[in-house]
Amino acid sequence: MELTETIETILAHRSVRTYRSESLSEAHLQLLTEAMRRGPSSSALQNYTVILITEQDLKEQLARLCGNQAYIAQCPLFIVTCVDLRRVEKAALARDYPYRASDLRILLSATEDVAIAVQNASLAAQSLGLATVMIGGVMNGSREIAALLGLPPRVAPLLGLCVGYSDEDPKVIPPRPRLPKEVVFHRERYQLSEREEERLLDRHDQEVISSGFYHARHIPFDELFPAASVDPVGPDGYGWTEHVARKQARLWWEGATEKLWEDFEAMGLRLRRE
Ligand SMILES: Cc1cc2nc3c(=O)[nH]c(=O)nc-3n(C[C@H](O)[C@H](O)[C@H](O)COP(=O)(O)O)c2cc1C
Numbered sequence: 724m725e726l727t728e729t730i731e732t733i734l735a736h737r738s739v740r741t742y743r744s745e746s747l748s749e750a751h752l753q754l755l756t757e758a759m760r761r762g763p764s765s766s767a768l769q770n771y772t773v774i775l776i777t778e779q780d781l782k783e784q785l786a787r788l789c790g791n792q793a794y795i796a797q798c799p800l801f802i803v804t805c806v807d808l809r810r811v812e813k814a815a816l817a818r819d820y821p822y823r824a825s826d827l828r829i830l831l832s833a834t835e836d837v838a839i840a841v842q843n844a845s846l847a848a849q850s851l852g853l854a855t856v857m858i859g860g861v862m863n864g865s866r867e868i869a870a871l872l873g874l875p876p877r878v879a880p881l882l883g884l885c886v887g888y889s890d891e892d893p894k895v896i897p898p899r900p901r902l903p904k905e906v907v908f909h910r911e912r913y914q915l916s917e918r919e920e921e922r923l924l925d926r927h928d929q930e931v932i933s934s935g936f937y938h939a940r941h942i943p944f945d946e947l948f949p950a951a952s953v954d955p956v957g958p959d960g961y962g963w964t965e966h967v968a969r970k971q972a973r974l975w976w977e978g979a980t981e982k983l984w985e986d987f988e989a990m991g992l993r994l995r996r997e
Pocket of ligand 1: 739
């Protein structure tokens with residue numbers, strides 16, 4: 724089957740977390756902007772706002788607010804993409820129309836718009852020989868980032884993208900593993916028994932364990948149970964399922980969930996049921 728350049732770019736994807744200091748040209752910034760604009764959007768509402776950030780001081784503050792992710796300060800361009808529930812509401816209210824839309828529904832479709840725009844920027848960047856990593860950590864400090872960037876009410880930072888020239892050796896960091904196709908993709912109907920799913924995931928775990936992928940990526944057991952002194956799972960048992968199980972079980976979630984509700988409310992999103 725013919726591999727187009729677009730498909731080759733998609734298949735060569737990997738996230739990069741070490742960047743050279745070399746800045747991007749204005750032409751690069753314009754191309755990434757156009758790639759984001761061209762993405763489809765739900766009902767053509769284009770419910771997003773994008774801030775392109777190259778100032779070092781701002782990037783350093785953002786790196787801290789996104790959960791201390793140093794590569795945000797290191798990359799020459801950090802793109803913050805926000806869900807924007809303000810622009811279309813203003814159009815309705817300016818005509819004295821009621822705003823009957825559901826913020827929850829609009830937030831979900833705006834999130835889809837944001838993801839498409841950011842993925843377009845990421846692929847466009849990679850097709851230009853640049854490297855990227857998406858930053859969901861923006862949600863950790865959404866309200867603080869909104870204040871730092873001077874965003875109007877009802878515009879909430881959601882997803883970031885680091886862009887720059889990679890300083891990673893692709894031979895040292897091979898493409899990240901993916902789940903077996905049979906676990907995720909089905910033809911016509913869902914076709915996987917729980918037992919078959921467990922067998923496939925178990926095999927996948929064994930493969931990623933022997934590849935060493937999770938060696939330096941363990942989530943420490945005391946992030947789940949601070950009083951525990953011994954991790955009951957050794958390196959030979961730490962595969963994909965152990966990793967994602969630990970991600971869901973982190974104590975971090977308790978504060979983070981409440982903060983997200985408070986942040987969204989403070990930014991003017993009306994999501995809780997009355
Ligand atoms: C919505 C989204 C949010 C992400 N947030 C972060 C993040 O905050 N920090 C980070 O280092 N990587 C982040 N990533 C990158 C993922 O960790 C990465 O895509 C995944 O591990 C697979 O690796 P690959 O992209 O190299 O194939 C994010 C990816 C997506 C799609």
